[in-house]
Amino acid sequence: MPDWFIEFPSEINLNIKDAIDKFIRYLLTNGETFFEGIKEVLKGFLNGIQGVISRIPWWLLILIVFILSWRTSRKLGKAILYSALLFFIGAMGLWPLMNTTLTIVIASVIISIMIGFPMGIWVSYSDRLDRMIRPVLDTMQTMPSFVYLIPVAMLLGLGNVPAVIATTTYALPPLIRLTSHGIRQVDNEVVEAAKAFGSTKWQTLVKVQIPQAMPTIMTGLNQTIMMAIAMVVTCSMIGTTGLGQEVLISINRLETGRGFSAGISIVIIAIIIDRLTQGIVKKGEAKIEQ
Amino acid sequence: MSNKKDIIFKIKNLSKLYGANKIPAFEMMKNGSEKSDVARKYGVTVAVNDVSFEVERGKIFVLIGLSGSGKSTVVRCLNLLQKPTSGDILFEGKSILKLNKKELMEFRRYKISMVFQSFGLMSHRDVLGNVAYGLEVRGEKKEICQTKAMDMIEMVGLKGWEHKRISELSGGMRQRVGIARALANNPDVLLMDEPFSALDPLVRRDMQFELLSIQKKLNKTVIFITHDINEAFKLGDLVGIMKDGKIIQIDTPEGMASNPADEYVENFINSADKGQIYSVKHIMQTPSCLIHSRDGVNYALKQMRDQGVSSAYVVDDNLRLVGILPLDNAVKVKAGELSFQDAITKDVLTTEEDVYISDLLSVAATAKYPIAVIDKENHLKGIVSKASVLSSLV
Structure with a gap:
């Protein structure tokens, strides 16, 4: 029995690696000003957010979390628990690092909303576009997140700015998907009613479709935030500062305690943001439900 | 009554086909082929096939048929939620198919409104917000929206409920909101697509009665879709019975009951409660x-x-x-x-x-x-x- 029958023949050698590398190198040499521009804009954006976040007193942030969780859950226990958990991060000495991580997450989420929300609406209008974009979104979501780091690091260098790009790329799909899904699943009669009363396309969208789709859109936003938090940690591999870097350092130095305290802080942030946005989703659903 | 009938809607040879190969399918249809043959050959669904009728101003015209008979499609063609494949629809003598985008919008905002089977209410708005919707999109001032909407809410008997969420209302109340919303624009024509089918029988009877009294008060033209022959005969000044996208017979309830066009109509009528056809x-x-x-x-x-x-x-x-x-x-x-x-x-x-x-x-x-x-x-x-x-x- 010949070898090729069992083992894949080594003669067949389709090399797409070189092609991709070439493409990135091409971008690198020809798009320098473009990428420099993006870098500058993002840097400014990040600094702006950082400036706001670092000026929020620690107790005020805890208070805000307390009030928000009280308002969304109506449970005093939860409100106290979340505020205490946040206090715990500070107590471990990780408050400044948390601020850095939050800055990148917030920046990425804002960019995701600016791209994902209009895109989701657009996709909802066209079945063809939906069919085209679906595999792209699937790929974006299943691609191991580390892979994004390579081209981003090559094109934009190391640090927090490329982290925003990588994080946005990774976290964007659920928002597009669920915005589109939310708008598509609005009861057809309700949309017909809006049209029957002479609404323009814009009025139908703003007054009926988006409000009706809001719980689903918020679910998408929730997923986007969660994925952004996860990605920010991975981004430490390209020199992003914050809690992720803390984890990376502890891996290199095998400092279990340090690694866990940073890890737990990330979990706490994720839980608090998740519950707060979930609370908003549930409130919205209760409102929309027929 | 010697004066000429005031025809508000005139529907001429209306057809609506769904699918890709509409043109050859339409030819085949014209040559008298059966709906099922056309569907098999071209994959085209014939929803409405050469339907013509007239609606007199201030009357209730009822279209009745089983599900899939095309009645809902017909009514959706009247405000162009569905675009007819062929035929013409004249509103006050003018073809609505020739309206441009803006004119169509105006037509929907001022002349015609619709009530839906599963209400089509916007659950993110309260009762008042729903009733005021039509006024709001046509750009009325906020105070005018509110007062007009409140008048309508009062007329359908929902006073005191204006700030309730839709989810807090019963089925009958929701359809009252639907009717109030449709009337708030003060349209000439009210399209009602099986508005009472989702309601239980007792509530349905109340709503039928209410509709009749509102219609008497406001003298609106109503085009009403139903699959319930009792409802059709109770409400309709004229009743058109549909089967497979065609209208088989148009007549007054009494005329239809005493003189059914064919066996299908007769069977339909036999399913009716005769006490609601015949009057004293x-x-x-x-x-x-x-x-x-x-x-x-x-x-x-x-x-x-x-x-x-x-x-x-x-x-x-x-x-x-x-x-x-x-x-x-x-x-x-x-x-x-x-x-x-x-x-x-x-x-x-x-x-x-x-x-x-x-x-x-x-x-x-x-x-x-x-x-x-x-x-x-x-x-x-x-x-x-x-x-x-x-x-x-x-």
Whole structure:
């Protein structure tokens, strides 16, 4: 029995690696000003957010979390628990690092909303576009997140700015998907009613479709935030500062305690943001439900 | 009524096909092929096939058919939620198919509105917000939206509920909101797509009654879709019956009931509760024993004896009903025990010509004498006997 029958023949050698590398190198040499521009804009954006976040007193942030969780859950226990958990991060000495991580997450989420929300609406209008974009979104979501780091690091260098790009790329799909899904699943009669009363396309969208789709859109936003938090940690591999870097350092130095305290802080942030946005989703659903 | 009918909607040869190969399919359809053959050959669904009808202003036109007969598609063509494949729709003499985008918007904002089967309410708005929606999108001032919407909410009997969420309302209340929303724009035409099908029977009856009274008050033209023949006959001035995308017959409820075009229509009607098709005027008889109040007891007794009945209807000179003179009382008058005036029973059961027989059933069951049919001025038009009420139902 010949070898090729069992083992894949080594003669067949389709090399797409070189092609991709070439493409990135091409971008690198020809798009320098473009990428420099993006870098500058993002840097400014990040600094702006950082400036706001670092000026929020620690107790005020805890208070805000307390009030928000009280308002969304109506449970005093939860409100106290979340505020205490946040206090715990500070107590471990990780408050400044948390601020850095939050800055990148917030920046990425804002960019995701600016791209994902209009895109989701657009996709909802066209079945063809939906069919085209679906595999792209699937790929974006299943691609191991580390892979994004390579081209981003090559094109934009190391640090927090490329982290925003990588994080946005990774976290964007659920928002597009669920915005589109939310708008598509609005009861057809309700949309017909809006049209029957002479609404323009814009009025139908703003007054009926988006409000009706809001719980689903918020679910998408929730997923986007969660994925952004996860990605920010991975981004430490390209020199992003914050809690992720803390984890990376502890891996290199095998400092279990340090690694866990940073890890737990990330979990706490994720839980608090998740519950707060979930609370908003549930409130919205209760409102929309027929 | 010699003056010309005021036709508000004229639908000419309307067809609606779904699918890719509409043009060859349409040709095939025109040549008289069956709907199922067209579907097999071209993969095209024929929803509406060459439908023509006219709707008179201020009347209720009912389209009835089973699900899939194309009735909902027809009504959606009237405000162009669906675009017809061929044919023409004239509103007040002008084709709505020629309207441009802006004119169509104006048409929908001012002339026509719609009520939906599953209400089509916007659950993120409260009752007031829903009712005001049509006014809001056409750019009315906020105060005007509010006052007009409140008027409509009051008219459909939801006053005090204006700030409730839609999820807090029962089905019947939700459809009241739907009706109020449709009326708030003060349209000429109201399209109603099976508006009461999702409601339970008791609520449905209330809503039908309410619709009739609102229609009388506001004199709107209503195009009403239903699959319930009782509902169609109760509400419709004219009823069109649809099957496989075609209208088989258009007639008044009475005309259709007494003269069905084919077996399909007949079967449909047989499923109906006859008491809701026939009204009193179809079964009333002229009273066999009629006397004037000045006639005197001897004449009355003679009449009763001649006709073989045990009571006589007493009318005045203008044929206005005075009462009934029962035989035993007449005998007492003859014997001098009662005066002629006292002998006449004044509490006679009365009804009017347009009352449905089903509504008369409970009255008829307890009636001692045949029921007198009178008009608004109390003129005696005829009588309805218990036997004729019951026999009309079988």
